[in-house]
């Protein structure tokens with residue numbers, strides 16, 4: 001090819017690759033899973049020899065690989081995946097098989113038509129024993145003809161809620177043989193004679209999922225900032241109705257309700273961006289530690305990535321919908337870009353770990369901490385959870401005259417997370433003392449466990465936002481961002497007010513104070529709103545939106561967009577006379593009778 005693309009940067013510059021991933025093909029592209037699940041799997045799960053063989057080819061795009069884990073019958077419960085990989089010591093090969101219809105791999109992105117390789121998660125059997133789900137690097141299609149290899153049935157799963165430029169696919173194996181060394185062998189191994197060597201931590205095989213969960217946090221920030229940009233810009237040109245009778249129609253952005261709908265999404269987008277940077281640094285550091293034999297940070301990374309992924313995807317889905325609704329009828333048009341952004345972002349509530357399941361994973365971590373607290377143990381030096389061990393003020397102080405660096409607001413979030421965590425732990429213990437087994441007690445506390453995770457993640461997001469804004473030295477930028485921070489914090493206070501009022505920690509008067517601070521922040525943000533979103537410097541092609549155009553020429557371009565529709569290629573559609581025209585003619589004839 002004349003301008004062959006240079007090899008992908010597969011170093012751990014994950015921050016840039018993540019952002020590229022989420023911006024390159026907003027609704028997905030043929031290399032999406034190759035870039036951000038297959039390559040991280042090779043980086044973190046292939047041994048040196050395998051990396052030498054596979055990584056340069058992957059970086060050079062000599063093949064396209066996807067990540068085939070989910071099956072028609074199982075996505076969440078990996079222990080029950082049915083695809084098998086049975087080791088044959090005679091030939092030193094694994095035999096991959098899909099024993100049931102429900103074992104059909106189902107959903108993997110780019111599997112249907114683009115990929116010729118896949119990371120396949122299969123239950124590993126050797127010497128008659130199952131060792132659980134392990135990843136294998138398997139060729140699916142001939143590199144020249146692109147035809148499926150013998151024993152492989154593969155195709156696209158058909159149209160979906162969105163992301164229909166991604167060929168999510170299905171895959172079945174009929175006793176397909178693959179060399180022993182197609183098993184990723186950095187952590188677990190199967191020796192030529194079939195002996196199984198276990199990994200130092202049995203979840204290291206899951207690192208690619210952890211990467212995407214961490215990346216999704218920035219992905220959600222991206223979606224919220226993009227859609228807030230569209231909504232702010234459109235609201236700044238759309239005039240509808242008067243505030244002062246006779247003074248002329250106002251920009252809808254001048255309505256307080258419009259500001260209350262859009263600006264919190266802007267603030268959350270920033271908060272998620274800052275936490276997204278934190279979690280990606282933690283991921284990179286943890287992967288480096290693992291390479292040096294230190295797995296101590298694995299549980300913290302898992303717990304934080306699960307919680308952040310669940311909370312940010314849920315809030316992004318809600319926030320994108322608010323931005324859409326704030327743009328009236330034109331917000332409902334494909335021309336707005338909202339259907340595209342929403343259908344992609346909301347998928348992240350499901351993929352990479354369904355949100356309820358992710359919240360409960362973080363809750364497992366919190367319950368261990370609650371147990372240590374109840375046992376009187378002292379905190380580990382871990383800023384993410386240390387606050388749970390602290391006492392905190394008995395009453396809310398958010399309306400005190402001076403709240404340096406929002407310490408009183410942060411302590412309110414900490415209070416709620418601490419109370420929720422310890423109360424649900426105590427309930428777990430109580431139910432077991434009443435005779436329920438742990439698993440039943442866990443299920444009977446699951447809703448409250450999820451609330452504990454949300455409160456913990458809210459505390460993390462808020463603290464990170466405060467700390468990062470505090471580091472800014474440019475006072476003019478800092479002042480604008482502090483308005484968004486004020487809005488974010490007091491908006492979150494009102495969002496969790498039930499929990500703060502429930503035990504009398506916060507008073508009704510303080511809740512009113514929080515609302516006052518929200519309205520104050522809305523007023524301060526309004527004059528800077530367009531400049532704030534312009535500063536993100538999104539290109540019009542990224543926004544995919546006539547409403548969000550930087551030049552603000554919405555109406556002319558809306559008409560142009562409509563006129564470009566294939567439906568408008570002719571004034572009278574070919575089928576008109578055959579159906580509607582004929583129907584009306586016959587009706588007129590009948591009415592003459």
Ligand SMILES: CCCCCCCCCC/C=C\C/C=C/C(=O)SCCNC(=O)CCNC(=O)[C@H](O)C(C)(C)COP(=O)(O)OP(=O)(O)OC[C@H]1O[C@@H](n2cnc3c(N)ncnc32)[C@H](O)[C@@H]1OP(=O)(O)O
Pocket residue numbers: 021022025026027028032067069070075076077078079109203204206207209210212216219220223298299302344345348350351352353354357361364365
């Ligand atoms: C983003 C918007 C922009 C988009 C633009 C582009 C759009 C395209 C985007 C597409 C991107 C990606 C495509 C999607 C890919 C996928 O969906 S891949 C498949 C994802 N599937 C999952 O996430 C499965 C979810 N299930 C699980 O992860 C596990 O089953 C679960 C964690 C729920 C349970 O694990 P089990 O093995 O059953 O273990 P369990 O008994 O619960 O826990 C045991 C123990 O292990 C610890 N644990 C579990 N997982 C991990 C981990 N990953 N790392 C570290 N530790 C882990 C767990 O905490 C327990 O520890 P404990 O000490 O016993 O508590």
Ligand SMILES: Cc1cc2nc3c(=O)[nH]c(=O)nc-3n(C[C@H](O)[C@H](O)[C@H](O)COP(=O)(O)OP(=O)(O)OC[C@H]3O[C@@H](n4cnc5c(N)ncnc54)[C@H](O)[C@@H]3O)c2cc1C
Pocket residue numbers: 033067068069070073074075076077106107108109163168347350351352353354356357360
């Ligand atoms: C757009 C998109 C892209 C995807 N890309 C890929 C990919 O590239 N590779 C891949 O392998 N997979 C991919 N997936 C699959 C995705 O990972 C799974 O859909 C996801 O893990 C959920 O599994 P499931 O669909 O089987 O739902 P299930 O696990 O059947 O869960 C269904 C519902 O049951 C509830 N539930 C399930 N388990 C529990 C529990 N333990 N506790 C409480 N509630 C529970 C939840 O409400 C859940 O929504 C993709 C999915 C989508 C939508």
